[in-house]
Amino acid sequence: MLRYLSSLKENKRERTGLALAAPVVVFLFVFFIIPTGMLLVYSFWLSESFVLIPSATLENYTNALMRPAVQASLLAGVTIGFWTAIISTVLSYPVAWYIAYRSRTNILLYAVLLSWFSSYLVRIFAWRTILGTNGLINESLMHFGMIQEPLEFLIFSRVSVTITLVHVFVPFTLLLLLSALRNITPDFLEAARDLGASRMQVFLRVTLPIAYKGFFGSFIFTFILAAGDFITPQLLGGRTGITTGLLISGQFRQTGNWPYGAAMAFILLMVFMLTYVLLIQSSRWLKLAPGSRFHPSMERMRAEAGAAESTQPGV
16 A cells, blocks of 8 residues: 555656656757757758758768868867866866855855856957957057067957957856855865875865766866857957857858758767767766766775774774
8 A cells, every 4th residue: 555655656746747847848849859950951951042952962061071161160169169168167166166165155156247247249349359459458568568569369369269258158167166066065075185185186086076067067068159159259260260150150141051051060069979978988987977976986085084993092
């Protein structure tokens, strides 16, 4: 009887969970799965004078992969996305650690999130003003005699695009890392220090293995959005900052070659998926992504602590 009642409760919970998840699943299916499937079909079609021609050909993919301009833009987008993700994650970790374990208020968090109150385009033009040849940085350096001519690489280059995107995505990476670090109680960190671990060992053997999902999530999230962005490269990229996202946008908005743009979009998607797989596999090879919640090093540290207590007098 008790088993029957427990099974009824489990079935009720499953039905409740399905009912709660149904609106989101339907929304994603209608506004994501179906459009993505249509875009995939379009990638095998042809286009002529803004008219789609149904066919089944790999011509769009081969042309995109063989064109040097597409290869250069793909490399530029991946490079910008990689460095944006790395710098954003590295800059966000100390702030997230301080907020999680040292700060008694969330003032610092609110200060970082304050940038969300400004428009995306406003932030782009603000950095364009700061990094320009007559901007704040060049004018200050020339005023103090540190340079004789403005630094050309600061504006209309990959450097300016990366700096702007880091400013845009740091709040996102901060929130992801802060959420992951708050799952680690200070007792774990204190136990590691009591066992003689250095700060780097505490990070590599305790913090990173437990909060690896936050680190990897912030990196992948930032990498995908930064590598696929086309607004910032269009306004700050110049010739060296043209990314695949900018080319894809041009195919849909200007030339009307939807199949070719769809093919480039799925090539970029394959690059994102490959990057994700490589990141996960490398983390497993380095034993930084355990299958369970706690890393094996934590178990070893607990065993060492138990052995140390057992050898103490009076135990």
